[in-house]
Amino acid sequence: MNSVRLFGFAALLALATTASATSFVVTTDAVVGAIGATSDATSDVTSSLGDDKVVLAARDDAASFVASQGHIRGVRLEAALLHIRQQAPNLVADDLQLAQAILSL
Incomplete structure (x- = not known):
């Protein structure tokens, strides 16, 4: 009886580990896919706006915005965000992501 319990416990542990690993992989794939889609969309927009005067003029304001974690919002950044949108x-990108994209130009 003792070996049957040990075998049952080992089988249950193996199934639980597989289920946890599978859910981790699915969750990780979903998060990475969402980040990748946002990154691709942001890079597409920033590559087309890389020579835009309104966007380039907002780089200093974007740096202040990113450094202050969104607390300092300059007029040039507001104009650039409106222009980009x-x-x-x-x-689909929030203001912080767009400000970081402006800084990468």
């Missing part, structure tokens, strides 16, 4: 209305 008008140019790409389907873009």
Whole structure:
């Protein structure tokens, strides 16, 4: 009886480990996919706006915004964010992500 319990416990442990690993992989794939989609969309927009005067003028304001974790919002950054959202209305990115993208230009 003791060996049957040990075998049952080992089988249960193996199933639980597999289920945990599978759910971890699915969760990780979903998060990475969402980040990748946002990153691709942001990079597409920033590559097309890389020579835009409104966006380039907002780099200092974007740096202040990122450094203050969104507390300092300059006028040039606000204009650039509005301009970007008008140019790409389907873009799914928050202000911090766009400010970081502006800094990468």
